[in-house]
Amino acid sequence: MTRTYENSVFINCPFDPAYRPLLEAAAFATYDCGFFPRASLEVDDSSQVRIEKITTIIRECRLAIHDISRTELDAATQLPRFNMPLELGIFLGAKSFGAKLHRRKAAIVLDTEPYRYQKFISDIAGQDIRSHGSQTTEVIRQVRDFLATHCDPEIVLPGGDKIAERYTAFREGARLTCSKFHLDADHLTFRDLTMVIVGWLRRHPLSMPPAIPSEVAA
Amino acid sequence: MPKPTRKPRLRTIQPPHPSDKFTLEEVMEAWRQVEERLAARKRAEETGPSHQARDGAVGE
Numbered sequence: 001m002t003r004t005y006e007n008s009v010f011i012n013c014p015f016d017p018a019y020r021p022l023l024e025a026a027a028f029a030t031y032d033c034g035f036f037p038r039a040s041l042e043v044d045d046s047s048q049v050r051i052e053k054i055t056t057i058i059r060e061c062r063l064a065i066h067d068i069s070r071t072e073l074d075a076a077t078q079l080p081r082f083n084m085p086l087e088l089g090i091f092l093g094a095k096s097f098g099a100k101l102h103r104r105k106a107a108i109v110l111d112t113e114p115y116r117y118q119k120f121i122s123d124i125a126g127q128d129i130r131s132h133g134s135q136t137t138e139v140i141r142q143v144r145d146f147l148a149t150h151c152d153p154e155i156v157l158p159g160g161d162k163i164a165e166r167y168t169a170f171r172e173g174a175r176l177t178c179s180k181f182h183l184d185a186d187h188l189t190f191r192d193l194t195m196v197i198v199g200w201l202r203r204h205p206l207s208m209p210p211a212i213p214s215e216v217a218a
Numbered sequence: 219m220p221k222p223t224r225k226p227r228l229r230t231i232q233p234p235h236p237s238d239k240f241t242l243e244e245v246m247e248a249w250r251q252v253e254e255r256l257a258a259r260k261r262a263e264e265t266g267p268s269h270q271a272r273d274g275a276v277g278e
Contacts, residue, residue, distance in 0.1 A: 172256060173249065176252045176255070177245070180248040180252070181240050181244075181248065199246045199248070202242070203253075
């Protein structure tokens with residue numbers, strides 16, 4: 001399968017260590033549902049301005065997962081961190097003002113608690129905001145349910161709980177696998193992370209359960 | 219007569235050692251080895267206590 005505009009998903013989320021498990025869960029679920037996660041972290045290019053990287057990725061993605069849960073006051077400056085809402089705004093702008101291709105964009109907006117966003121970004125009140133309570137399983141369920149409505153109509157994706165179960169199996173060996181390549185599992189670049197995820201998924205492809213033998217079915 | 223100047227030799231930049239690079243196939247192979255190791259550890263954990271219990275029973 002090749003990466004296209006149709007199957008690319010822009011992941012707009014925090015990149016701090018505390019959020020890391022949720023980012024990994026979102027990337028894993030995206031791949032497991034047959035889509036390609038994209039993030040501004042994927043290209044380490046100092047010659048490109050950060051906002052250009054973001055707009056380039058948004059242009060190349062039909063779908064997006066926006067997590068605005070880290071919109072909170074910075075302890076040192078007492079000012080809100082607003083990168084995620086900004087990137088959500090760019091995505092919504094592209095959908096509104098972009099060419100025909102971009103009008104088909106779709107997104108899911110995640111937050112820690114339901115309705116919290118109304119206190120700081122009430123203009124998106126019409127959007128369907130989902131809460132994940134900072135739980136990886138809930139992130140996986142939300143990502144799966146969102147992507148299930150945007151994949152080929154002839155495809156049925158496994159439920160979120162099954163993908164979460166697979167993610168747990170992946171996590172079990174991820175640290176050890178990373179160590180084989182002299183990689184620190186806590187500080188993987190986005191590209192390294194995707195390589196480790198894809199390696200696991202290639203070994204454990206999702207498939208239909210084996211057909212029931214006719215004598216048992218009868 | 220001026221001495222002919224020697225052409226400067228270009229130093230070849232060595233590419234990284236092949237073992238520093240990993241392919242997707244190698245990542246898959248690493249996963250296979252890790253999973254085998256985890257499965258062996260799990261089996262050992264499962265059989266370990268029963269061996270101890272049996273040994274204890276023999277000693278009694």
